[in-house]
Amino acid sequence: MTIDGSWYLTLAAMLFTIGAVGVLVRRNVLVMFMCIELMLNAANLTFVTFSRELNDIGGQVAVFFVLVVAAAEVVVGLGIIVAIFRRKVGATADDPHELRG
């Protein structure tokens, strides 16, 4: 018999929490972005677990789409980060006053 689904769900919850705390704690924009990837992976793990539990391929299809959206998100997000850093070297997420016109 394979591992019970609740173990996977617990692991995914821990992974999601670590990612969320990372976004709250870190200042480096790149590392915050990586923490968002952690949270996406936790959601993917949940999707696959429920796909197995409920005997439905739809969960794996959802993970497929999450992967595509994550790739697009990384491309655009890193483009924005590069543009910001080109403007102001060493910018952190604590520089919102830069947004004043």
Add this chain to the structure above:
Amino acid sequence: MAGPLLATVSLPDLATFLVAAAIVIGGALGVVLGRNPVHAALSLVLTLFGVAVLFVEENAQFLAAVQIIVYAGAIVVLFLFVIMLIGVDRQERVLADQFRGQHLVAGGLGLLVLAEVLLLGTGHWTTGARATTGALNRPLSNVAQLGRAIFTTYLLPFEITSALLVVAVVAAVALARRFDRRFGGDAGPTPEGGAHAPDGDEATGR
């Protein structure tokens, strides 16, 4: 939940799960606590690999392969590329509060999220009814099932993701492009259009 369950789980399954779970959690902690962004990116590879192992364990072989190829192969390399482009020498004191009590609030919120997700995730009321269509135990391979679902039931969302990818590529080009006055001055607002750009590359042209 561990006691009676352990007797029924086969040892290789259990060992694989435990090792992969340790890799996932360790990598995630490395991402959050690593001072150097490069170390954080490498820890992210560790986590993604662990999640791929768990995917194999849950009979999602195609997704495991895609996870390695797309995430660990493409996305993390993109991260590393940007880190190298921006500069790797800046480190951050992770455990220094930027605001008073920031880590306290973040930890409290994290515990709240963990408790809520655990309650929602492990409760039996979330599971709903088992599917009768798209059943996983048909005599088809995982890839065949996934392909059949994507290209029949989910065909429209699949087409929309292609549009999304095109939009992302165009956006990346527009964001990364340096503004050059000689090729039509009214190319629209760019991140560093105008005369007060920090570096003088506009004059030389690229």
